[in-house]
Amino acid sequence: MQAIQMIELNQQNLEEEGGYCLRSKPLSTGYQNKNNWLKDELAAGLKYIKLMENGKQAGFIEYTAAEYSSRVVHxxxxxxxxxLWVNISGKGHGTRLIHxxxxxxxxxxxxxxxxxxxxxxxxxxxxxxxLKNGFTLIxxxxxxxxxxxxxxxxxxxxxFPNNWEERLKTSDELTIFRTNQCPFVDVATENMLEGARKLGLEAKVIDIKNREELMALSxxxxxxxxxxYHGQLVTFHRLTVHSAIKKLKSLCN
Structure with missing residues (x-):
């Protein structure tokens, strides 16, 4: 019989338990940035819950009150x-976490x-x-x-806000907006910067520090x-260096 357990991260067990994503590289900058971010956000009420199956990590969910959220929505x-992430679908793990x-x-x-x-x-x-758990697309x-x-x-x-086009026009230069909510942001940034370097492009990195900046700039x-770049969206997720170069070239033409 499968033993299912939920472990909620807190200030006391964060270092021992750690986050789910990038857990194979606990010394990486991205993982460390995420854990440091979690320390502050857990104190503000964020919930990070890992689902364990027979003692092994099988998924997790992260959620918080809207006023502390890293998503751009009123x-x-x-x-x-x-x-929300689970290793294997069809076991009901995602539904357990949503509930x-x-x-x-x-x-x-x-x-x-x-x-x-x-x-x-x-x-x-x-x-x-x-949708299967009572949500509606609005x-x-x-x-x-x-x-x-x-x-x-x-x-x-x-x-949602309704000024997405205006947000793209804040700068013509290659601009990276980022927070530490995701541990993969560090690699995503480095790949984009490396792609830009190979093309001889200068890039600006803006570290978003609070909800107000997020809602205004993202x-x-x-x-x-x-x-x-040049008033267009390059990406909102991690690209490989090769993909970053390809995308930037398409916007330069």
């Missing part, structure tokens, strides 16, 4: 799911739970599992982003990483 009094989030939101008297998905990439959760944004909600009581529904709803 969602007053909602809980926002940042990440845990919904129950926490209910206990905190939140208006509901929201999540941003994107069917064009694996860097966000799949919307399918949320809005779409450029670059394939989708906003799904699970209301728990009456109140204003979350919504070029996409994803929030944690975004690259713009």
């Amino acid at each position: 969602a007053n009094d909602y809980m926002i799911i940042h990440c 845990k989030c919904i129950e926490d939101a209910r206990q905190q008297n939140k208006c509901g739970v929201a999540v941003i998905t994107n069917s064009d990439t694996s860097w966000t959760p799949s919307k399918d599992i949320f 809005q779409e944004a450029p670059y394939g982003f989708e906003l799904l909600v699970h209301p728990l009581k009456d109140g204003p529904l979350p919504f 070029p996409t709803p994803y929030g944690i990483f975004g690259v713009t």
Whole structure:
């Protein structure tokens, strides 16, 4: 019989338990940045819950109140799911984690739970599992982003900003916007900078430090990483150096 256990990270067990992503490289800059970020966010109420199956990590979920979220969405009094990941689908692990989030939101008297998905990439959760668990798709944004909600009581529904085109025009130079919410951001940044260097392009890195900057500057709803150049979106997720060069060349022509 499979033994299922949920372990919630906190200030006391963070160093021992650690995060799920990039756990094979605990000394990497990205992993360390994520853990340092978690220390602050856990103190502010963020939940990071690992699902263990027979003592091995099988998945995790990360969520927090909207006012502390790393996603670009107006969602007053909602809980926002940042990440959901499971090793193997079909075992109900994802549903268990989603139900845990919904129950926490209910206990905190939140208006509901929201999540941003994107069917064009694996860097966000799949919307399918949320639709199966009572969520409804209510809005779409450029670059394939989708906003799904699970209301728990009456109140204003979350919504995306509507100035995505304006955000791309803040700078013509190659600009990387990033936070430490994802441990892969460090590698994503280095790959983009290396691609730019090989093309002789200068790049500017903007470290987003708070929710206000995130809501004002992020070029996409994803929030944690975004690259713009000449008023166009280069990417919102990690690219290989080769892919970065190819994409930048296409925007230079």
